[in-house]
Amino acid sequence: MTAASAAAGALALPSTMGAQTRISSTLANDRHRPRVHLLPPSLWLNDPNGPLHFRGRYHLFYQYAPAIDNFATKYWGHAVSTDLVHWKNVGIALAPTAGGPDKNGCWSGSAVVVDGIPTIVYTGATWSAESERAERAKGIIPERQMVAIAADPNDPNLTRWIKIAENPVLAAPPEGIRAVGWRDPAVWKEGDTWYMTIGCGEAGKGGIAPLYSSRDVRRWTYLHPLAVARPDPNQDPNRPGSSMWECPDFFIVDGKPVLLVASGNRYLTGTYIDHRFEQESEGRIDFGSASYAQKTMEDEKGRRIWWGWLREKRSSEAQTAAGWAGVMSLPKLLTLRRDGTLGVEPVPEVRVLRGGQQKTISNRTIEPNGPLLLDGVSTDCAEVDVEIELGSAHQAGLRVRAAADGREQTLIGYDRDTQELFSDTTASSTDAATATGQGLRANRGVEKGKLVLQNGEPLRLRVYVDASVIETFANGRASISDRVYPSSDAALGVGLFVKGGTARVRSMAVWQLTPISNDRLTSGAELFRV
Numbered sequence: 001m002t003a004a005s006a007a008a009g010a011l012a013l014p015s016t017m018g019a020q021t022r023i024s025s026t027l028a029n030d031r032h033r034p035r036v037h038l039l040p041p042s043l044w045l046n047d048p049n050g051p052l053h054f055r056g057r058y059h060l061f062y063q064y065a066p067a068i069d070n071f072a073t074k075y076w077g078h079a080v081s082t083d084l085v086h087w088k089n090v091g092i093a094l095a096p097t098a099g100g101p102d103k104n105g106c107w108s109g110s111a112v113v114v115d116g117i118p119t120i121v122y123t124g125a126t127w128s129a130e131s132e133r134a135e136r137a138k139g140i141i142p143e144r145q146m147v148a149i150a151a152d153p154n155d156p157n158l159t160r161w162i163k164i165a166e167n168p169v170l171a172a173p174p175e176g177i178r179a180v181g182w183r184d185p186a187v188w189k190e191g192d193t194w195y196m197t198i199g200c201g202e203a204g205k206g207g208i209a210p211l212y213s214s215r216d217v218r219r220w221t222y223l224h225p226l227a228v229a230r231p232d233p234n235q236d237p238n239r240p241g242s243s244m245w246e247c248p249d250f251f252i253v254d255g256k257p258v259l260l261v262a263s264g265n266r267y268l269t270g271t272y273i274d275h276r277f278e279q280e281s282e283g284r285i286d287f288g289s290a291s292y293a294q295k296t297m298e299d300e301k302g303r304r305i306w307w308g309w310l311r312e313k314r315s316s317e318a319q320t321a322a323g324w325a326g327v328m329s330l331p332k333l334l335t336l337r338r339d340g341t342l343g344v345e346p347v348p349e350v351r352v353l354r355g356g357q358q359k360t361i362s363n364r365t366i367e368p369n370g371p372l373l374l375d376g377v378s379t380d381c382a383e384v385d386v387e388i389e390l391g392s393a394h395q396a397g398l399r400v401r402a403a404a405d406g407r408e409q410t411l412i413g414y415d416r417d418t419q420e421l422f423s424d425t426t427a428s429s430t431d432a433a434t435a436t437g438q439g440l441r442a443n444r445g446v447e448k449g450k451l452v453l454q455n456g457e458p459l460r461l462r463v464y465v466d467a468s469v470i471e472t473f474a475n476g477r478a479s480i481s482d483r484v485y486p487s488s489d490a491a492l493g494v495g496l497f498v499k500g501g502t503a504r505v506r507s508m509a510v511w512q513l514t515p516i517s518n519d520r521l522t523s524g525a526e527l528f529r530v
């Protein structure tokens, strides 16, 4: 056992308050741990779950595990905010019940208010990871659908939840669907009737979103598929996991029906007639592979707000040694644009994070051999806003988390030849732990997605740099999230780059961001002990 993994063992099993305090202070001083993003006090976060705006408070739940492992038993962690920016972790909302239909985990789901009572609908996992694989191979499904209600709707933090006696409210997928998986319920109301879809799919065919209805969110009737994936010739029946839609989410934004599916952070737009969704076109909310398991809510202001799980991009050993893994994205506001695609921007509330302005620039030419970094800017917690006229350049953009000699740097830019927004982390770290990740997938490299700029339209980037998180928004309609772990603690520079010509900065501002807590959200760890 290495010193690092021994420390991680202690992290997973704090035996005394003294140990807990030591762990919290180690994490609070971990320079890779973000300061303005939500994450649990320690250990594991994956999917956003059940976002709910209730009586003026935002409740955001997330998949939490007391181990650095996506196959560990999952709980619902719970955080509360009044402004969508400052979060406080309030503890575990849902824990598996020994011998119950969720004995191996409380998986993803939704929250709605039913007759004044906040109500969670989630998936219970019946089997352990090992038996699950074997049973799935036989066509048996471990998932059950479950309901829990707030114990006291007058508790502003809604800390206690009660599982209802009728659980599981659904015990098997619909007859006739040879499901490879059946999880992550999404619930909405039309008139007096509740509707629900659940992530599902068939081997070799692809995603299915079965539709159910209910009067009380407890007794559900299967209707028919809400939507079925378009045939995909690349579907590999031997990889059943890729044949389902995980984490579907369905809503109407500014009159347009939208279905979200987890893979690729894709959104499908189309028609919704007789409770059947027909896809017309599709796009992606976030181009980054770091982002997964997207989930939205409508808030009390009628806005459609989006979150994603920002996964780690370093080895599991490095994650275990760090004692934490997984971060919630910033909340993104989704709107419908005139061309039928979705607008994607940070919610306006995140502006409260802006502290002092470190730098402003206007009307400056960016030359291929210009300075690597801007003078007087040194930060790993900043918002960088820039408007660039591409001029004769083929590529232009920002350099962040950059060392003075450029040996470590991350490029966020636009390629006008391919019309793509990109995040290039090829050189973001020299640490070998960032080379490859799960399944030997490359952790560093170029990731990108389509962004067509109109004639004369400048590139407008808004980049949130928050330790290992780089979240980028472009021109109000594209976003890409990434994770970086520079080995040098001096990789704090910000610069401009250009390739194949010159470009011009119309305006640029670098804002230092004010942390949302004074301890990188490490407090409240005792509320997460299981």
Ligand code: FRU
Pocket (backbone or CB within 6 Å): 046, 047, 063, 074, 107, 108, 109, 123, 183, 184, 199, 246, 247, 292, 293
């Ligand atoms: C997506 C997912 C969900 C499941 C949850 C379990 O990341 O696999 O489908 O409910 O994670 O944590």
